[in-house]
Amino acid sequence: MNKKIIGNWGENIAKNYLKNKGYTILDTNWRHHHKELDIVAYKDKIIGFEVKTRTSNTGLAFTVLKGEQVARLRLTLKAYCRLHQLDYNNSQLDLIIIKVKNHNTVLIKHHLDI
Numbered sequence: 001m002n003k004k005i006i007g008n009w010g011e012n013i014a015k016n017y018l019k020n021k022g023y024t025i026l027d028t029n030w031r032h033h034h035k036e037l038d039i040v041a042y043k044d045k046i047i048g049f050e051v052k053t054r055t056s057n058t059g060l061a062f063t064v065l066k067g068e069q070v071a072r073l074r075l076t077l078k079a080y081c082r083l084h085q086l087d088y089n090n091s092q093l094d095l096i097i098i099k100v101k102n103h104n105t106v107l108i109k110h111h112l113d114i
Contacts, residue, residue, distance in 0.1 A: 006053050006055065007051075007053055009053065010051055010052070010053025010098040011028065011029075011038055011039065011051045011053075013053075013098050013106060013108070014038070014039060014049065014051045014096045014098060014108070015028065015039060017096070017108050017110075018039065018041050018049070021043075022043055023041040023042065023043040023047070024041060024042045024043065025039060025040075025041050026040045026041055026042055026046075027039070027040040027080075028040075030076075030080060032076050032079040032080065032083075035072050035073070035075065035076040035079075036076065037049065037050070037073065037076050037077060037080060038050055038051040039051065040077075040080055045090045045091055045092060046077075046080070046081060046086050046087075046088075046090070046091040046092075047091065047092050047093070047094055048073060048076065048077035048080065048091070048092075048093045048094070049093075049094050049095070049096055050065065050069075050073055050093070050094075050095050050096070050114075051095075051096045051097075051098065052064045052065075052095070052096070052097050052098070053097075053098040053100070054097060054098065054099050054100065055100045064095070064097065065095065065114070070093070070114060073093055074093055077091055077093055092112070092113045093113065093114055094110060094111060094112055094113065094114060095110075095111040095114045096108065096109070096110050096111070097109040097111070
């Protein structure tokens with residue numbers, strides 16, 4: 001499988017996970033210029049999600065995203081809030097890592113407010 005297929009598969013798992021946790025999915029793959037939020041959801045506040053899917057043991061939570069990537073994601077979330085007339089000050093950015101254990105098992109790690 002190529003990276004795009006694996007990434008889309010992981011994002012679908014993340015969406016189902018979030019729905020089961022009571023989040024309302026507002027947007028997926030929302031783009032602003034060359035920046036993207038994988039998922040935008042609502043649960044007491046607006047939350048932008050970056051989803052990373054891993055099929056190997058590399059890429060622990062905070063080595064997955066570099067500082068400049070987090071800064072770009074925050075700017076993208078700010079643009080989303082501005083364009084949808086939402087309160088950016090009451091929003092957060094989360095990271096979901098989907099780790100494929102075997103053909104039938106995945107591990108989901110949800111990192112809040114990165």
